[in-house]
Amino acid sequence: MKEVCPRFESAMSMLGRRWTGLIIYQLLQGPQRFCTIESALGISGRLLSSRLKELEENGLVDRTVYPETPVRIIYELTDQGEELEPVMRALETWSERWMTSSSC
């Protein structure tokens, strides 16, 4: 039997971390400020900061600092991050069909 590819395994475990997939999903809407992501997801600032840092280290998210007053920091998906869109869209389609929820 063909073994499960370690690359797939790494991808699953990276995206499967709590909040990570949701942050990517949120950033598919375009570049955003920290506070926008924070309020859209209802995640704590501390946790969001930690997850964004991991995503940056994994090459999925870029962070740009605009030295204005007050300073503006924008997060956006890299090409590698953007290319997760088919995964996210497929999961969106599936969840709309199969997950029960009255609120969306």
Added chain:
Amino acid sequence: MKEVCPRFESAMSMLGRRWTGLIIYQLLQGPQRFCTIESALGISGRLLSSRLKELEENGLVDRTVYPETPVRIIYELTDQGEELEPVMRALETWSERWMTSSSC
């Protein structure tokens, strides 16, 4: 800003559990015995048993007992589980392109 749909969130958190995505990926190959999944994934029997039970409860996996000697128990994806194939294939494509690993 459009809020993240709770259904998507539920799907992410279910599939994001350690091993869960990999078990589904493995079962896309077809119905299988417990020990086949166990050895393909290198997961402990106890953990696999617990994950399969959750997947059954969530309606993604069916478990059929064939009362032979010795008893044969087969696990397979339900329709709901099978329909995750586009998600898994998209993730497979992405991970082949972006995740680094020399072993596959």
